[in-house]
Amino acid sequence: MDISSALDRLANYRIRNSRASRDVFETGIPFLNNAQSKFGDESGPFLEQLALASIDVGRIDIAEDCFTQLTAKFPGSPRVECLEGILKEATASPEDALAFYEKILDADPSNAVRVVSGMSSCLPSNCTGLLQAAWKRQISVLRRLGSIDRVVEELSTLLDTFYTDVEGWLELADIYASCGQYSHALQSLSHVLLLAPQNPFYVLQAAETAYTSGDLPLAIKFFLMVVDMTDEVEGSPEDFNPTGITVRAWHGVELTARRLQKEPRLASSSASNTSSPQHLPVLEKLAKDMLTKAHST
Amino acid sequence: MGATSAPSLYLDPQIRDWVLFPITVVMILVGILRHYVVLLLQTPPKKLPRAAIREQRALMQSNVLRATSANSPIPFTLYKSISQNLSKAFVDGKYLKDGPPKGDAPSTPPNPLTDPQAMDGMMAGMKTQMVMMVPQMVIMGWINFFFEGFVLIKLPFPLTLGFKSMLQRGIQTPDMDVRWVSSLSWYFLNFFGLNGLYRIILGGDNAADAAQNMAASPFAAAGAPQPGQPQDYNKLFKAECDNLEFSEGLHKWVGEDVETRILRKYGRIAP
Numbered sequence: 001m002d003i004s005s006a007l008d009r010l011a012n013y014r015i016r017n018s019r020a021s022r023d024v025f026e027t028g029i030p031f032l033n034n035a036q037s038k039f040g041d042e043s044g045p046f047l048e049q050l051a052l053a054s055i056d057v058g059r060i061d062i063a064e065d066c067f068t069q070l071t072a073k074f075p076g077s078p079r080v081e082c083l084e085g086i087l088k089e090a091t092a093s094p095e096d097a098l099a100f101y102e103k104i105l106d107a108d109p110s111n112a113v114r115v116v117s118g119m120s121s122c123l124p125s126n127c128t129g130l131l132q133a134a135w136k137r138q139i140s141v142l143r144r145l146g147s148i149d150r151v152v153e154e155l156s157t158l159l160d161t162f163y164t165d166v167e168g169w170l171e172l173a174d175i176y177a178s179c180g181q182y183s184h185a186l187q188s189l190s191h192v193l194l195l196a197p198q199n200p201f202y203v204l205q206a207a208e209t210a211y212t213s214g215d216l217p218l219a220i221k222f223f224l225m226v227v228d229m230t231d232e233v234e235g236s237p238e239d240f241n242p243t244g245i246t247v248r249a250w251h252g253v254e255l256t257a258r259r260l261q262k263e264p265r266l267a268s269s270s271a272s273n274t275s276s277p278q279h280l281p282v283l284e285k286l287a288k289d290m291l292t293k294a295h296s297t
Numbered sequence: 298m299g300a301t302s303a304p305s306l307y308l309d310p311q312i313r314d315w316v317l318f319p320i321t322v323v324m325i326l327v328g329i330l331r332h333y334v335v336l337l338l339q340t341p342p343k344k345l346p347r348a349a350i351r352e353q354r355a356l357m358q359s360n361v362l363r364a365t366s367a368n369s370p371i372p373f374t375l376y377k378s379i380s381q382n383l384s385k386a387f388v389d390g391k392y393l394k395d396g397p398p399k400g401d402a403p404s405t406p407p408n409p410l411t412d413p414q415a416m417d418g419m420m421a422g423m424k425t426q427m428v429m430m431v432p433q434m435v436i437m438g439w440i441n442f443f444f445e446g447f448v449l450i451k452l453p454f455p456l457t458l459g460f461k462s463m464l465q466r467g468i469q470t471p472d473m474d475v476r477w478v479s480s481l482s483w484y485f486l487n488f489f490g491l492n493g494l495y496r497i498i499l500g501g502d503n504a505a506d507a508a509q510n511m512a513a514s515p516f517a518a519a520g521a522p523q524p525g526q527p528q529d530y531n532k533l534f535k536a537e538c539d540n541l542e543f544s545e546g547l548h549k550w551v552g553e554d555v556e557t558r559i560l561r562k563y564g565r566i567a568p
Contacts, residue, residue, distance in 0.1 A: 161351040163358045190379065193370040194361050203370070218372060221552035224559050225370075272374040277556040282565050 006031075007038065014049055021056030024049060032065060044073060048083055055090045063087055078104070082133050094141050101138035132162050143175070151175060159191075166195050170202075173209070182213030183271060200229040200245055207252055216256050216266045217274040220283075223252035242294045250294070254287035306477065308448065316480060317449045320440060324487045325494065327432045332499050338424050348394045352530050355392035359383055359537050366544040368551050376548050384541045387534035394530070437484060441467075444480040452476045 006027045013020055028050040035043040051066035067087055070080045081104055089097040135158055142151045152175060159168050173188035189206040196202055207222030226249035231242060242250055257280050260267050267276035277283065362380060369376055386392060446468055456464070456475045465473065467481040478486070560566045 161347060161354065163354060163361070187375065187378075190371040190375040194365055194379075197365060197370040221372070221555055224555040225552050228555055228559060228562075272372050274372055274374075279556060279560055279566060282560055283556060286560065286563055286565050 003038070010046060010049065011042070014045055019056070021053040024053035025057045025059065025062075028053065029062065032062065035069070044070065048079070051083055052086065055086065060087075060091055063090070078134075082137065085134065085137055089137070089141060094144050098138065098141045098145065101134055101141065104134045105138065132158070132165070136165075136168065139171075143171075148175060148179065163191075164195055166192055169195070170205075173205070177209060177212075182209055185209050186213060186215075200226050200249075203229065204245060204249060204252075207249070210272075211252065211256060213271070214266070214269065215271050215274070216260050217270045217276045218272045220253060220256040220260065220277055221274060223249045223256060224277075224283075227253065241297055242290050247291070247294045250287045250290045254284060254291060257281075257284035257287060305474065306448065306451075308451070312447065312449060316444050316447055317483070320436075320444075320449075320480065320483060321487060323436060324484070324491060327436065328491060328495055329498065331428055331432060332495070334428050335425055338421070338428065346394075352392055352394045355387075355530075356533060356537060359387075359541055363540060363544040366548045369548055370551060372550045372552065373548055376550075377545065380541050380545050384538040387538050387541075390531060390534070392530070392534065433488070437481075440480055440484050447480040448473075448477045449480050449483050450478045452478060 010024065010027055012018075013024055028046065031038050031046070032050065035046055039046045047066040047070050051063040051070070054060070054062035054066065064087065067080070067083060070077075070083065074080050085097060085100050085104065088100050135154070139151055139154050139158065142154065152172070155168060155172050155175070159165060159172065162168070169188050169192045173185040173192065176182070176185035176188060186206065186209050189202065189209055192202050193206060203222055204226045207219050207226060210216075210222055211219035227242075227246060230244075230246045230249065260276060261280050261284070270276075362376075362383065366376070448468065451474075452464075454476070458475060461475050463485075464475060464482045465477065465479045466485070468479045557566065
């Protein structure tokens with residue numbers, strides 16, 4: 001493999017924020033000691049990328065090497081500090097990592113953040129600022145330690161400040177769901193839907209959460225929305241074989257429609273006051289037909 | 298015809314060597330120097346306390362909510378609870394940096410001249426402006442003093458008389474061919490034309506280009522709302538409440554009639 005295509009691939013991973021750790025590690029390792037000459041201005045982001053990938057594949061020694069180079073290059077940079085925290089998470093105990101993040105966040109009395117545009121692309125998560133990055137790492141360590149009440153509290157504060165953090169909202173929904181608080185999870189997911197209305201996977205998650213919480217009319221509507229978003233119907237819809245997420249959504253439609261017909265009382269017990277859909281038998285029949293088609297091919 | 302096609306003027310090659318080239322080279326070098334001086338003058342981005350970020354971003358929440366309201370991905374009950382919570386927070390001033398406003402204190406818009414943070418921003422603009430202006434004035438003075446009325450170069454293409462004032466500034470001759478360019482005009486051509494060269498030498502967003510900075514005066518920038526400019530968030534939040542209420546009326550869930558839409562699409566009920 002020639003060098004320029006390898007460099008292109010690494011840059012591509014960085015831009016898309018992909019976590020192809022094995023590939024990044026294997027492609028990047030030859031450039032570890034001559035990053036500056038190969039990458040120029042991009043050497044910092046590259047070393048960070050390689051360090052994160054090495055932690056993922058368990059080569060802490062390489063990650064530490066990257067970290068030493070980065071510290072020499074950018075002394076006192078908050079971004080490198082955040083990487084140090086991630087390194088600590090991988091090597092030291094979670095308590096140590098937590099103490100480290102708390103130190104970063106309290107270092108500035110005002111809990112300051114330096115919002116730098118363009119800095120977000122290489123951080124482990126899509127963050128607008130470094131405060132947000134360290135903060136989110138802190139929250140994830142807290143969750144690992146199992147102190148759910150503190151996690152929810154911190155995460156809510158974070159989301160109140162950085163409202164557009166879809167990842168954070170999803171995490172919050174996941175935490176609520178893990179505690180059985182499905183209506184709270186649904187509320188978090190509704191923020192996710194507002195922020196990323198184009199993503200059918202989030203709608204599917206909302207549908208399944210609504211189903212679990214017992215709000216069947218809402219669930220079937222969400223399932224149908226997923227179908228509506230994902231079936232690429234060209235010409236006659238009957239020729240179309242549902243695949244992937246659409247199949248799962250059809251399963252949801254079938255299940256919900258069947259239960260709603262069997263127990264009509266469920267239709268009126270919607271927490272979100274959603275009216276029960278009409279044509280339930282037809283919907284169930286359609287869903288069954290689509291599923292038969294999906295599974296018979 | 299034969300007489301006019303011959304050049305009516307001969308320029309001393311020394312003009313080329315000692316006037317045309319020096320002016321061009323000096324202007325390029327000054328541009329590059331200015332780029333680096335501006336880089337030195339730039340202060341690192343301000344650190345913002347957490348409360349201030351929260352205040353700045355609070356409006357984004359309602360913007361996201363309002364932008365989707367006509368084709369909302371969430372049903373009305375969920376939408377309404379978010380919307381009502383938000384307007385309540387706005388009315389109570391929950392998002393304000395300094396906490397809810399106290400009692401009936403008169404809400405005066407912050408004065409940019411007394412706020413030290415805003416003053417810093419304005420000073421930074423002025424400093425950059427000075428770095429732009431001073432070298433240009435010096436170069437122009439230099440050209441005016443030493444090379445006034447020099448004819449430097451002949452353009453290789455004919456031009457109409459309209460270009461006379463542009464190309465022969467500083468020479469009061471009515472009947473000289475428009476193609477001859479005077480020293481002062483050469484300065485202006487460089488002044489506006491070197492941007493492309495700077496972009497090649499210094500990269501995309503360089504600070505060497507004087508022309509674009511001329512248009513933006515520091516005070517024009519101060520008038521327009523920009524990040525870092527003090528704004529009366531309390532007032533903005535109050536206004537946002539009305540917008541939220543309005544959007545609530547427009548709300549329509551995309552899932553409202555999704556089942557009939559799907560059944561129609563699959564031909565199960567009559568369209």
